[in-house]
Amino acid sequence: MSKAQETVLELNFKALEHNYRYLRSKIDPGTKFLAVVKAFAYGSDATHIALHLEGLGADYFAVAYAKEGVALRQGGVTKPILVLHPQPLSFVDLIEHCLEPGLYSENVLKAFATVAREKGQTGYPVHLKLNTGLNRLGFASEDIPLMAQILKASPQLRARSVFSHLAASEDLNERYFTQGQITSFRTMADRLDTLLDRAPFRHLLNTSGIINYADAQFQMVRSGIGLYGYGNTPEEDRHLIPIATLKTVISQIHDIRPGDSVGYNRAFTSRAKRRSATLPLGHADGIGRIYGQGRSSVSIHGQIAPVIGNVCMDMIMVDVTDIPCEEGDEVIVFGPGHTAAAFAENAGTISYELLTGISQRVTRKYNY
Numbered sequence: 001m002s003k004a005q006e007t008v009l010e011l012n013f014k015a016l017e018h019n020y021r022y023l024r025s026k027i028d029p030g031t032k033f034l035a036v037v038k039a040f041a042y043g044s045d046a047t048h049i050a051l052h053l054e055g056l057g058a059d060y061f062a063v064a065y066a067k068e069g070v071a072l073r074q075g076g077v078t079k080p081i082l083v084l085h086p087q088p089l090s091f092v093d094l095i096e097h098c099l100e101p102g103l104y105s106e107n108v109l110k111a112f113a114t115v116a117r118e119k120g121q122t123g124y125p126v127h128l129k130l131n132t133g134l135n136r137l138g139f140a141s142e143d144i145p146l147m148a149q150i151l152k153a154s155p156q157l158r159a160r161s162v163f164s165h166l167a168a169s170e171d172l173n174e175r176y177f178t179q180g181q182i183t184s185f186r187t188m189a190d191r192l193d194t195l196l197d198r199a200p201f202r203h204l205l206n207t208s209g210i211i212n213y214a215d216a217q218f219q220m221v222r223s224g225i226g227l228y229g230y231g232n233t234p235e236e237d238r239h240l241i242p243i244a245t246l247k248t249v250i251s252q253i254h255d256i257r258p259g260d261s262v263g264y265n266r267a268f269t270s271r272a273k274r275r276s277a278t279l280p281l282g283h284a285d286g287i288g289r290i291y292g293q294g295r296s297s298v299s300i301h302g303q304i305a306p307v308i309g310n311v312c313m314d315m316i317m318v319d320v321t322d323i324p325c326e327e328g329d330e331v332i333v334f335g336p337g338h339t340a341a342a343f344a345e346n347a348g349t350i351s352y353e354l355l356t357g358i359s360q361r362v363t364r365k366y367n368y
């Protein structure tokens, strides 16, 4: 491992490959694998990640918004890209870049049908999102006849798949609810097949769904967080390797006398003699104020240094009283062994939020 001289997010493509193969091993060889690369591939780098996964055999990609899909196409990604939450404003762009919309309501279905007709399309692939209990996006079961009617009257569209999303796939206490979602999905998709007189392929599972409900894999699964090396339980985590390591460096060390304070608002006041290290990353880099005041810690030479005081825009201070270290030494904010999940936990958040928040100011470094 190279030594960081600034704040960098190192991305380990061997770990990505390991996670991809592990998740693949949980499903049948014939089941398609969609890699979710929304939000800069969970804060890493969508284009590099997608191109690498394309090489490994990923069948499909998903992003949240059309502009994320456009960036992937401009980066050279050729596999189909599902846009999970497209906005009507982006429909022309979406068609021009061969992106496939997830349509979730009568309004968006009709709006997309209109744009596809105006753009002279026939059989443009679309994906239909069903609401089976998450109550976020999707058609309700009573909307299915109308949805089928619109599709049948719209030769410019072709329903390529039908999908839904689980609300609590990681929580086995919610098994009964999840089984209900799986049953509703099957019933609703069957109904749609009958009305359309054909069968768009089906997909339902996210990462924890793949691990806990592989029987419901249908023809495709969609994985995000698992590819990046995080499950939602310690058991899942054991089989996965975090691909991202956020590294930084000690800018300055201060000797703190009893009664001295550290940082804005004097949020940390020392009762004893201590040593603090200042690091060049802050809330503008994605380390929000929730991580301050001892709620998270970094690793320096394998030892844990708590964040003290308030997180600043461009800096944090950590307590290194018991850690032999000097200016210029490397610091691991999170990565394998000191995970994003652990960094996030005491601050009351989750790996997803920490990872996706690492800002574009942080240099990405690629280790193939």
Ligand SMILES: *Cc1c(COP(=O)(O)O)cnc(C)c1O
Residues within 6 Å of the ligand: 036, 084, 164, 165, 205, 206, 207, 208, 222, 223, 224, 225, 226
């Ligand atoms: C983000 C997302 C996923 C990926 O979920 P993970 O828990 O990260 O695997 C899958 N499907 C939909 C609809 C999503 O929005």
